Amino acid sequence: MTSFTLTEIVSQLGGELRGDGDTTIERVASLANAKAGQIAFCAHSKYFVLLESCQASAVIVNAQSADICKIPQIITDNPYAYFAKLSALVNPTPALVPGVSSHATVDLTVNIPASCVVMAGAIIGKNVLIGNYVVIGANCVVGDNVSIGDNSVLDAHVTVYANVQIGARCHFSSGVVIGADGFGYAEEKNSHNNSSYWVKIPQVGRVVIGDDVDIGANTTIDCGALDDTVIESGVKLDNLVQIGHNCHIGAHTVIAGCVGIAGSAIVGKHCKIGGAAMILGHLTIVDGVTISPGTMITRSIKQADTYTALMPFQRHDDWLKTAAQVRKLNELTDRIKLLERALNNPKD
């Protein structure tokens, strides 16, 4: 197990040390569960109660939270981000032995740098460009002409269609599918009867993904119809997210699980989209917008703010009444109008 003294941690990650710098840390833990040899963090005054009784060997706090507990402390502006970096330090990614598995199938046109790992069952197509320290997981399929930047990692069972461009330091979880055909069909009448059928619009655009993009398990991003689908640098997508063709997701936007974004939607930078939210197609959402979980966005949003649409949940019997009255809102409004008229013309 890797362990660090507080002095070593502060010298690597910054922050101000209070207390014994020789205190040894082996693991990160939560305020509630941390024990000797572990370090926790406190980022908010609502956790002061936990902080006071914390059993950790040290804590990461901000200036406002300093000296609430008696144990050694690292003081920093952003305890949560500090904790994230420290957790990466004490939980290093298991080192993989570089090399191409004899059970992988790599096209002869492809040069795999010696620093890369290509695992068993991975299949890599023609003219694929692979940067240094790239990991291609077990049973991945990488199509022709794909490029993958330095230090990017594809977990097992990732599918990357032909021509997709992937930046550096990306991480795709298992089951991710990048670059499948977008959903585009033109309705055509049968000449001989009144019925119709669907003619597929060839989807000839690519998916272009920036640097530091993380994509969660079983998430799908379709290729563009004519132009490209674009995911800018720093975007983080959770599991089971659907990004339609020709979407453009701005840098550092985070999208939680089960979100669907329909084709040609443009989402700004630094947006936060809650789980199971939906964004209709051909909309534009400016930078810095927050969309609450479960909210369907049906129009463009021109002003940074938080937007919500949810029926409040109730006991089922109460909801039945609410639902009945939602359907009667027209009638309610009419009754109010009649009352207003009667009051204004009491002799009617």
Next chain:
Amino acid sequence: MTSFTLTEIVSQLGGELRGDGDTTIERVASLANAKAGQIAFCAHSKYFVLLESCQASAVIVNAQSADICKIPQIITDNPYAYFAKLSALVNPTPALVPGVSSHATVDLTVNIPASCVVMAGAIIGKNVLIGNYVVIGANCVVGDNVSIGDNSVLDAHVTVYANVQIGARCHFSSGVVIGADGFGYAEEKNSHNNSSYWVKIPQVGRVVIGDDVDIGANTTIDCGALDDTVIESGVKLDNLVQIGHNCHIGAHTVIAGCVGIAGSAIVGKHCKIGGAAMILGHLTIVDGVTISPGTMITRSIKQADTYTALMPFQRHDDWLKTAAQVRKLNELTDRIKLLERALNNPKD
């Protein structure tokens, strides 16, 4: 790059040519972005502004839009469908070399026609019937007794369970799972205490899929419990759609991303189901119904129309007030009743 003159295009796809038939087209593009050597289309008067300033070498228009711009034109009743067919002409699917990869695992009982492609890592079970010009992508798994019609394409990482029937000219994107067990359990009491557990109902039906069915990435279609799950010809499913056991989806119905259809729902032909809509089980929806995105259908629909259920989204602060009042609709109605009574009996 493939290129065609307008005369060649009209001779293959029909339509009326106006202007220089020797104009050469190399690519399809959007009205806004098209350049020399490219062709765009205009299907709606709201794009006339773009049409007037279009930089394409030619455009596809209908009779109402003819002669708005000065460049060569192809006139047709349905410019969008024409564009789709033309795009397929200028963007032919890359030719694959027929044959079975030495890295595929094909059961000895299976005859793969010489016109087919079976890619590396594909695994094909016993007694599978495969038509001509079928493509089985990398790492696909095809179970025993499956049949796949002529010209159908399975992209990489598709799973087809045993006994599934697939028609001709189908296209399944990566991550599609066809024929997994439906979700059926009977609740059983423990004899020795008050608790209960779930007994699985064996799912012994098949999935039967017609011709020209497209299925998007990571979409799942469960096998039937006793009878079959049926997807009729011409159905198009987007990504991350869930079709429960014993559903029956009528011909030429289109279903957008993130839709869930619960078990035993019967959806008519030529329906259009918007993204993230949900249809409860054991319902019947007639032909030609449109369901708006995000809408939960809780009862059968007997009349072709468009149906919607959505909370309108608002700034979060406004929504908080709306939500509070939705919960108070009962009280509001009571207050209106009291007002009505007071007005009718002013002396009370």
Next chain:
Amino acid sequence: MTSFTLTEIVSQLGGELRGDGDTTIERVASLANAKAGQIAFCAHSKYFVLLESCQASAVIVNAQSADICKIPQIITDNPYAYFAKLSALVNPTPALVPGVSSHATVDLTVNIPASCVVMAGAIIGKNVLIGNYVVIGANCVVGDNVSIGDNSVLDAHVTVYANVQIGARCHFSSGVVIGADGFGYAEEKNSHNNSSYWVKIPQVGRVVIGDDVDIGANTTIDCGALDDTVIESGVKLDNLVQIGHNCHIGAHTVIAGCVGIAGSAIVGKHCKIGGAAMILGHLTIVDGVTISPGTMITRSIKQADTYTALMPFQRHDDWLKTAAQVRKLNELTDRIKLLERALNNPKD
């Protein structure tokens, strides 16, 4: 085809036989479709009409439904659960030949019991512990240090990340991803400008899954951030469900398709969660709660009951009016207040 007499069935599964015990049953079927040689069940009085005209060779009924039809009957307290067990009897899972495919890649540290099946393309990492009668489907990927209990089955294309613990008699459908990184990032400011970026929180917890857990196609369960994500015994998950990091799902809870449960939510035992429902993170839901389909749960639930939140669907034109009035609920309330004031102070 396996066939059983009613006497044989009752001797194996219990229940009271009425009628000819030599009646032979080859197949289970629905009341509406059953024919000679088949057996159906009736669990509810609303199906008595079907029961009266049923063409099956026998039926499974409860005491209240006995003697409604003249055909041989098995009488039991829970006809649906009895039917489930009988269906398993007449539809035995196809026997697989034990053994490890020569196209599988199994690490040398792993001992595969002779009773197990490991199919082609499966990849099994270091120090994996595999119980007896386990099936690892085609192209599955099982990470280092995973343990899988007796009789568990992974269908094709399942991904199990390193360190995941799986109990006995579990069944995972294709496309399932267990143990991918949870979605956790800390926001960090750039020191040189006003912008921010996301620092990944390492996800070092495991997923721990009990016995008799079924997981549907393309469902994802993330590993914990610090502590484990826990799925207790008897839980049944449908397709395309997302379970966030550090969730704890209580025993025998059933979760229908397309449900999302955000990180650190605690769901009790014996809950029933309808399709496309969503549960926000860091909530606690007590045992025995039912959540209706499509319902977003935004607060903890402390009392067992059924909870619902849905806009009722309407014809689109009607909904447009409803939506407009939902936005005006504030105004409606104000108008009612004015009316009340005017009535109480008629001279104002």
